[in-house]
Amino acid sequence: EMTVSTDGSTSMEKVIGSLGEAFSNKYDDVTFTYNPTGSGSGITAAQEGRCDIGLSSRALKADEAKTLDGTTLALDGIVVVVNPANKVNDLSIDQISKIFKGEVTSWKDVGGADTPIVLIGREAGSGTRDGFETITNTKDSCKYRQELTSTGDVMTVVSKNENAIGYISLASMNDKVKGVTVEGVAATEPTIADGTYKIQRPFVLVTKKGAQLSEGAQKFIDFAFSEEAKPILIKAGVVPVAKK
Amino acid sequence: MLKKQGTGINVEQIAHMVFLFLGIINVGFVLVICIYLVIAGLPAIKEIGLVDFLFGTKWASTAANPQFGILPFILTSIYGTAGAIIIGLPLGFFTAVYLAKFAPRPVYKFVSPLIDLLAGIPSVVYGFIGMLVLVPGIQVIFNLPDGSSLLASILVLAIMILPSIIKVSITAIQAVPEEYELGSLALGATEIETYYKVMVPAAKSGIAAAVVLGVGRAIGEAMAVMMVAGNAPNMPSLFESVRFLTTAVASEMSYSSGLQRDALFSIALVLFVFIMLINATLNLVLKHRGKN
């Protein structure tokens, strides 16, 4: 009986959940667990050996990369979402940046109704937030009305509040919320794969440098990068990346 | 004939030792919790500086230039708790007096299981319903851009502490000797006058205990509030999204690292100190009651 324990990013939930399920279906003798805690904590868990594989929805930072190996499993778009009732369909990176910095506070300034903009963000430490703020150049200056602890939560709030804007992982996208195009480009697999959709970040499998992976963990990583896994990743809404 | 007890250890002595150990172990648990919290909580306070930590008004734990001021959380916790008491206490108190003294037997028999049920509902259920009903409701009623707010948290907390306030108050009121009641009635007071002017004052330390208990519950609640407060680290304001001491810990803990993580443990330490102060107050109240 082997076990594979993974721990980390909540935005990778769907991806890793699907992979894990397919993996357990394939090998009867392994138990696969996924603990959706967040990228930061997944990285720490990998470092402290509390899990076999850490899951991060952002690239490892320099000091983290000293002790850890990060392998990019897939690319994920970060979709800027609004309530389906919102008339705004497209925003530029600059507009997004101004909105989240609180410089633009009404939807009418970006072509929408005359209502206040309600900013929904993720909590400090989230890989999604880190990726979004880095790319839109809003690091540390977002004026969030709410800081929520998961992708699902952001979707719920945005879907319930006509004034809200937030950002979520493409993998989790559904029609409860509306994704806006960024500089005319919609977040889709091709646009992410070729880099024309700007707001994207990697999904990374994190392991301890130099440490021997358990048999199960090795099997899982091999599985994740196999041809067999590709359709699963695509179905989960992300763009697979070949193992380097 | 009466055999003397040998020096060997017998079952009775073993039993005594085991039970002694089981009793003492509770003290051990408290000590371990204290020690761990202090060990985990002090480094960040040392690094940030106690004054900056407690009285800083800005919390930006992952910024390039991180800031760790928890005054907004402290104030939010205090305001939120106070608000919950202000709403929950009168509601609970009048209900308790009614149930303890006026309710006809069938009404009492019907309502008291309801209150038990209310007490037994897990806090996340309150948070869940609050999130679906209260938050949108507040947004519409007060015409706000968003309903997640201190007010929503206060209402959820008020409902959550209601059953414990009711139950403790009922016990306190029922414990008042009947002689006071008779004495007052015999002077020509009506039943309502009797209950509110004699029975309730006589039960006041018990009711005070109920309040302190409610404060403890409200200040320590995390999950339910997390679902309705919005969790932005703002200075508290009734219609703004806010973060409590508990939710500050809960929302960032799983993502945290380094000084941020240490600072979260420091917040937990602050919360713990608050709770210990409240417990000490409760003890005083109860002791005072014991004397009367």
Added chain:
Amino acid sequence: MQNNLPLRRKAYCGTMNFMMLLCTGITVALTFFLIIYIAVESIPHFSVKILTTKPSYLDDSIGVLPDILNTIYIIITTLVFVLPLGIGAAIYLTEYAKSKKLVGMIEYAIESLAGIPSIIYGLTGMLIFCQFFSLKTSLLSGALTLVIMNLPTIIRTVQESLKTVPQGYREGAFGLGAGKWHMIRTVVLPCCIDGIVTGCILATGRMIGESAALLFTAGFAHALNGFFDALTHSGATLTVALYVYAKEQGEFEVAFVIAAILLVLSFITNMSASYVGRRFQKSKG
């Protein structure tokens, strides 16, 4: 001497009466609202499938069976540890302890334990069990955290029922030459078994309702495991699952189903506790 209360007194009594009825009314209405709202929202989503499967990403389906099992596992494990600890401590306090100081200290400790909020239990449980004892994020870590949390409940209820055992029984047993432990085992404990059961039920209720302490210690995986496997793995109880589904994933249907299950469980624990309590009082005459 017909009814001629002065207006001022009439007004006072009227106001107070009105306030009482109003507040009781609000409380009752609130409870009914909760019950009905949850019932209405959850009943359409109840199905055999949701109760008997685990969630699947591949099929895009949701089931709460793992959460139900995890809840049961964690309750059993917690009770296994907390009962001997709690009953033992209660016996020490009521039957053995002579030193007032020691009793005071232990009771203060128990009071403190009772007052500590669950989020702090969650944190210290994480530090102590998950990290220090390297039990990782697992049901066992969660259960051990709950053990400490629920000690005060068990100790208090057992103490209460120990105190109701008539002193005459103890004297009678001693008078026949029984030792203390023998006396406790053969006379006192059988007498307060109902009290112990009540304590268990109350503690079970608390465990079912707990979330904050489990989030960091037991985690929230929805894996379907056997008892011993589950103990070493992360797993969500119903309450944690409700939080995760409602808050993190926006899956309200299943959240309502869980809320309804929790409501029913809460009702059952209350009813059985008061049933046992009543029987207890009857047997004590």
Added chain:
Amino acid sequence: MAKVFQVKDFNLYYGDHRALIDINMDIDENAITALIGPSGCGKSTFIKTLNRMNDLIPSVRTTGSILYRNEEILDKNLDVTSLRRQVGMVFQKPNPFPMSIYDNIAYGPRTHGIKSKAKLDEIVEKSLIDAAIFDEVKDRLKTSALGLSGGQQQRLCIARALAVKPDVLLMDEPTSALDPISTSKIEDLVLELKQKYSIIIVTHNMQQAVRISDTTAFFLLGDLIEYGKTDQIFNTPKDKRTEDYISGRFG
């Protein structure tokens, strides 16, 4: 002599149990009436009927008539608060409220609408003087009444009853919880109060009945066996059962 109470064919039931049986009894004004009888004979039940304190027990049912100064008090529509104001009561166990001495006395007048501080001060002082306890407590009116001794507490309760200016004072074994010295103080007090009030007192203490009462009623198992001048009852009882009881042969 004028009558304060006129009891006619009065019966009282606790559920099915008839605790008082066809009582007929007129009670004198400005006199002390003692009720005696073995435990459980219905003395407390009877005295509590006179200010309708029995209303608190749901199972109680009554028949017959009791007139207080010619008004029917068994009437359902009667304003019991005003009856109780005029027919004050002192209980077996002293029951001061857990407030200051002053507030205990002022409780009744305040309840009945007196707000003026000066007026209240005056009533408190007068009641305490009348209850022969003023000198003992005058320096600590603001301290808790629970700090007083049992005898002082009982006199405080009497003062509290006097403060609402009652007409009749009912006393249910007011001295049975007290030591002999406190008892004799209260007996002196009762004798003095007789000038202004009509007093009905339940006692288990034959000597006490002889020492203080003008008339005595002897109850047995719910029946009023004999009722008359105290002298006559104790010296030349008409009924064998009265004689047996006062000579200690049963009870």
Added chain:
Amino acid sequence: MAKVFQVKDFNLYYGDHRALIDINMDIDENAITALIGPSGCGKSTFIKTLNRMNDLIPSVRTTGSILYRNEEILDKNLDVTSLRRQVGMVFQKPNPFPMSIYDNIAYGPRTHGIKSKAKLDEIVEKSLIDAAIFDEVKDRLKTSALGLSGGQQQRLCIARALAVKPDVLLMDEPTSALDPISTSKIEDLVLELKQKYSIIIVTHNMQQAVRISDTTAFFLLGDLIEYGKTDQIFNTPKDKRTEDYISGRFG
């Protein structure tokens, strides 16, 4: 006659309060010794010392010596369970355990290690017969002992005490909670038990002491005032205080 207990210069303190003062007293074998005296004089305290039940009260301290069949029982290292087995006790309030009648009687023997069903059956039957209650309960040995009447319960407790084959039987007011008929049954029983056991009995009932005891000890405020043959104590008391007490002048 042989002595079961020899008490020498015995003092007992509850904290600072000296509840028994310099007691000297030898207690006869196969006799009934009655302890009398007003409430609070220390009778219960004394009787409980004889089987060290006072150990349960933390504040108790003793000086002096008590020999039971020439062994010191105040010794710290004494095996109290074996002392209590030999010196059985019956309490004022019947205290059967909430188990079946059979289990009540079997409790003691089981505690002392007897497991065999046949042996237990025999002991139970014999003890019930000795306690003169066998006929009344023989058909319902497996039913709860709490269903018995007060008098039956007390005889059951006596049977329970007999089941461990004691040498001495201490009885602290064993009939004060009972009706006259039960009382006389227990008195008869005690007189019969005297053949086999030494009995020490506390009683408030002078008549009872006269009826059943061989010797009587009169306690007053912790002092053993007078101790001697029951006849002599009740007919020609040497001490004025004893005389006062038995003639009912105080207590």
